[in-house]
Amino acid sequence: MGTSLYIENYCIIESGKILLDGVEVFSSDADSFADFSKEALRHFTIQYPKFFKMDHLSKLAFLGSELLLKDLSGKENTALLFANASSSLDTDINYQSSISDKENYFPSPAVFVYTLPNICLGEISIRHQLKTENSFFIFGAFNPEFMFGYAENLIQTQKAQRVLCGWTELLGDEYKAFLYVVSKDGKIAHTIENLKALYEN
Amino acid sequence: METKKRIAVSEKIYTGPANIITPLGFSTDGNFNKLLSGESAISRHENSWMPHPYFASVIDEVLLDKAFADVSADANFTKLEKMMILALQPAVAQSGSGLNKKTAFILSTTKGNITALEQHDVEKATLHQLAKTIAGFFKFQSEPIVISNACVSGIMAMSVAKRLMQSGMYDDAFVVAGDLVSEFVLSGFNSFQAMSDAPCKPYSKNRTGVTLGEAAAAVYLTKEKTKASAEILGDGSINDANHISGPSRTGEGLFLSVESALKEANISSEKIGFISAHGTATPFNDEMEAIAFNRLSLGQIPLHSLKGYYGHTLGASGLLEAVIGIEAMNRGKLIASAGFDEIGVSENINVIAQNADADIDYFLKTASGFGGCNTAVVFGKVI
Incomplete structure (x- = not known):
């Protein structure tokens, strides 16, 4: 039994490397995610000053979505379906340290706003002007069964034409992103098995 | 196929x-x-x-x-x-x-x-x-x-x-x-x-x-x-694509979310008995909702926020308010919006000032939040 939906393109960001449709397009020796993401932005000549205000989770999600969406036409009705394991804990820990010590108490709204994992969806929506369905989930590990089912549902019920799916996991300097676009066009069938294989690359 | x-x-x-x-x-x-x-x-x-x-x-x-x-x-x-x-x-x-x-x-x-x-x-x-x-x-x-x-x-x-x-x-x-x-x-x-x-x-x-x-x-x-208290008729969750820490001034994402929910529910806006809105009591949020509801021709529909009773319970609020909304629909009650006195938004909305009885067949629950997110769900009485 086949499926009528496809994985149009996909991207992996992990261990200082970025792969687009299975091909390495960028690598860096940077030790920290901060340096790695900055170098990647420069490498792909992405002009977007707001990037520098984002937290690391948003930067990771932004980079992946940028590479997948920049050359897609007719992307207006692209829903966002994202998930990870650590939610916004990377920024939560950072924010917690700003309020733990009453002698050194400096809660900042610019940090606090990123203590929600769905903020990265807002960043992507603003960048690509996507007034579309969006939702952020948390699982213990990448959940291809769920991602498959929910993306299929969004398209079959015509809530979206395309779905940009993303597993964007980040905590400290450990990160792994797997993003892909599901639509009626493409060569790789949208199946749970294919999602597993691409994720493990 | x-x-x-x-x-x-x-x-x-x-x-x-x-x-x-x-x-x-x-x-x-x-x-x-x-x-x-x-x-x-x-x-x-x-x-x-x-x-x-x-x-x-x-x-x-x-x-x-x-x-x-x-x-x-x-x-x-x-x-x-x-x-x-x-x-x-x-x-x-x-x-x-x-x-x-x-x-x-x-x-x-x-x-x-x-x-x-x-x-x-x-x-x-x-x-x-x-x-x-x-x-x-x-x-x-x-x-x-x-x-x-x-x-x-x-x-x-x-x-x-x-x-x-x-x-x-x-x-x-x-x-x-x-x-x-x-x-x-x-x-x-x-x-x-x-x-x-x-x-x-x-x-x-x-x-x-x-x-x-x-x-x-x-x-x-x-x-x-046989186990039902209400039917979930339609829903939508659409982003404003405008700002990460404030709502769209035109209420675009909320407008599109409600529109999507109503379309799926296949009912016209005047059938909605009341709106259980988000109503956080920040000027930007309340004003945005008033604009979105008017764009949807929902300005005359009785509306409340339950934040005056419970405060903003963040990730709980939408579900808490939906449960109260289902109860209100089934009991035929319009619950007053606590804390409301003089209207403080630029467009007409019908904020419920006093508890009242009403026949309610459908109600709309909405919420909006940081990241530009919005959700709307239409509920119907089980007939």
Whole structure:
């Protein structure tokens, strides 16, 4: 039994490397995610000053979505379906340290706003002007069964034409992103098995 | 062709047994009766969490522990976990669900056990860990699904459950939503200068900002009409694509979310009996909602925010307010919007000033939040 939906393109960001449709397009020796993401932005000549205000989770999600969406036409009705394991804990820990010590108490709204994992969806929506369905989930590990089912549902019920799916996991300097676009066009069938294989690359 | 047939889009999804845990009580009935008598859970607090006294809606831990002792002798649960378990317990007991792998478990929260970070316990603060703890208590068999979408999380959880059931992935679902008042969220909202110096007054000219609150809510979703309290007719969750910490001035995402929900429900806007709106009592939010509802020709529909009773309970609010909304629809009651006096938005909206009786066949629940997210769900009476 086949499926009528496809994985149009996909991207992996992990261990200082970025792969687009299975091909390495960028690598860096940077030790920290901060340096790695900055170098990647420069490498792909992405002009977007707001990037520098984002937290690391948003930067990771932004980079992946940028590479997948920049050359897609007719992307207006692209829903966002994202998930990870650590939610916004990377920024939560950072924010917690700003309020733990009453002698050194400096809660900042610019940090606090990123203590929600769905903020990265807002960043992507603003960048690509996507007034579309969006939702952020948390699982213990990448959940291809769920991602498959929910993306299929969004398209079959015509809530979206395309779905940009993303597993964007980040905590400290450990990160792994797997993003892909599901639509009626493409060569790789949208199946749970294919999602597993691409994720493990 | 086969795939299309398999997706039973028109399959009816119902809400069933539900429960809510708030400072006003630990049952839906108890809460609803307090709302009818106009009681608010918001009170003044003074402690080390804030540099000055503040208003919040907080659950008494002594009462909570007493109620929890009737359910479990295990003391190793956090306050939030106890609230969530107490919310779910009657819903699970009354559901008649087989609790197998085709029963979804969906947990909604913004910050979960975030206070564990005070002890540097990152594992405990992980949302998946929270979901595993709750799932373990009830012996749910399926992989827990956590939704964390800022202030729309609670109502979005119900929308997601409905979609997953319609797509055939699950036969039924338990949805639980909860969040706490903590130093973490108080200091954050305070840093935005968004906190009210009095109990919040949604849509009022005299409002001064948000009041935070804590609550848990749980709902069982089923395809069986005999267990139903309401039908979920349509839903939408569309982003503003405008700003990460403020709503769109034109209410674009909310407008599109309601439009999507109404289209799926296949009913016209004048059929809506009342709107259970978000109403956080920040000028930007209230104004945005007024604009969006007028663009949708919903300006005359009776509307309330329940934040004047419970404060903003973050990831719990949408589900809590939906449970109250279902009760209001079935009892034929329009609940007054607490704290409202003079209209404080530029467009006409019909804020419910006093409790009233009404025949209600449908109601609309909406929410909006940080990140530009919005969710709208249309509920209908079970006929």
